[in-house]
Amino acid sequence: MASRTDLLAWLNDLLQINYTKIEQCGTGGAYCQVLDSIYGDVPMTRVKMNAKHEYEYIANFKVLQNIFKAHKIDKPVLVDKLVKCKMQDNLEFLQWIKRFWDQNYGGQGYDPVARRKGAPTDTPATIAPLSSGNRAGGLTAGNRSGGKTPIGGHRSGSAQPHNEALVLHLQNQVKELSGHLEGLEKERDFYFEKLREIEILVQQQSEVLEAEQKEDATLKLIQAILYSTEDGFEVPDPNSAAADEEETF
Template sequence: MHGLLVYSSSRLNVMQCVQRHAVFVCCTLQTCLLYKFCFFCLMHPGKPLYISSKHKAKNWGMAVNVYSTSITQETMSRHDIIAWVNDILCLNYTKVEQLSSGAAYCQFMDLLFPGCISLKKVKFQAKLEHEYIHNFKLLQASFKRMNVDKIIPVEKLVKGRFQDNLDFIQWFKKFFDANYDGKEYDPIAARQGQDAIPPPDPGEQIFNLPKKSHHAASSPTAGASRLSSTTPKPTTPTSRPSSAKKIPVAGSTPAKGEKELEAQVVHLTEQVNTLKSALEGVEKERDYYFSKLREVELLCQEQGEENAPFVDRLMEVLYASDEQDRAELAEGEEKDGNQHEEGPDGQQEEQDEY
């Protein structure tokens, strides 16, 4: 009995020693890890503790979706929109149509959600339609990655039409305001030295015709001189004055051709400048009337149920297409014609009664 008690007590002592040793080892490991962490913080101040791109992707979260309607849509002018884009991304765009390359939208997504799109793949110097489509595919992938519900009308945007690009950039401005957190961003450094050249304007291309005409005109004279040197000289002296007379005639025809081509270039350049000024005037007039119609639409929406018939009729006029306008005009002419036909019959019936 005494032996059993001694054995049990010794076993308890061994267990206690093992537990104490385990606790000591755990405390030692924790202390070592703490010292290692402090040493790392001292040697690398300000360095983040996570570097993996997977952790970075998890920190994006979800983008705030915005929906643009006739009520919520901002009425920013095209000049304000372009100024805003140039100010944020340090670009030199002059027209809304130049946003059709898609490069600016890709860099906006990199600004809002760093790392969601690879700017190395973006073609900032895109000049052709298939390059625009490449940029918009990258934009669509970033939208999908950030759970953005907006559907990008790529086929319309790459055509470079004013209204399509204006509608999309106005929506993107609202999306930017809803997701921007105010952090600093260096757009030039983010592009890694790539020059963001805006797409070329077809109206500004002027062909250098005088140089081509000069080379084309110089070739006949050279051929004529070679032919004159290779052909045998006639024996009769009367043929020499005739050949001497033909030489200045061959040299004078190219000079006349050059002058005519230069005059055509000057005339075509004047026509291009005239059409440019006329187009600018038409665009200003279009923007003016569009803003007026927009104000009328907002007033109709503010009226609500008051003056409902008048407001409904006015909204129908605003949203009517050309085909509807023609159909309504045809119906109105038919009604007027029927009234004119019924008028004389009624007068004859009254005269018969009398």
């Protein structure tokens, strides 16, 4: 088994990228391009090498699964685990990818940058955590330095650079969290659209079966899951809502 250091060195050299953690492979882009170095037929324009959100990772793994299917590669791709960017899951999969590459790469020349058409490759595995320690430490330091005001009134002047740095730090955090929130909203919309498509298909098939006076237990089960609610939550009765509106003065 290759070590993490060896795997990263091999991956960075092969793809001309600068990964620092195995977890970054959870974005899926690197896996796709490793297979492209073998077969040369991966649609790299559909691979987002700088993916930052889980729905983008899933789209990359969809490309990877299509590659596996096209080349009859009999290997399960545990997408739900890999996209969480956990080290152990991606380490095991990258070790398998490396063995597969060793067995199938023909030694032909490969230009990874040209195949990516210069697309950016920065791929942070997760959003950076809030630096609560620095924030608390900065405020504490400010409070401790304020025991007594020095003669000459230099206290406020010396605190100003610190306050500006703190404000800048907080502004950067707000900007980072805003970007993360935007990604979560896109991810929410992505999964909602998938569920909506499933709901429409189930509805259409149910109507066909109903016209034929038939039933399908699986379709009924899917509908039950789609329309189920959390405990303590009741779907409002539309007739009751209409009645309430009529009585409102």
